[in-house]
Amino acid sequence: MKCSICRRERSAIYLDEVVKDISYELDLDPETVTTKVRYCNDSDSCKSKLNAFVFFTKETVRRASKGIVPSTRVARRVGV
């Protein structure tokens, strides 16, 4: 499994997972869109970046392109 933040391949025992509600960033009602974020539980660097992490993924952008989430806002936030 990979850490969502540093992208290193890690053993599962070093990865914790949180579910983030990203609906607010997409101008949607709460809990419309959530995403799972894995981070290295032994890395202060990864933990400290967790809150500031930009949760838009390729999957989010793909959904946006299909109109599942508002594409203009996603595009603006990820800079594509």
Ligand SMILES: [Zn+2]
């Ligand atoms: Zn990490």
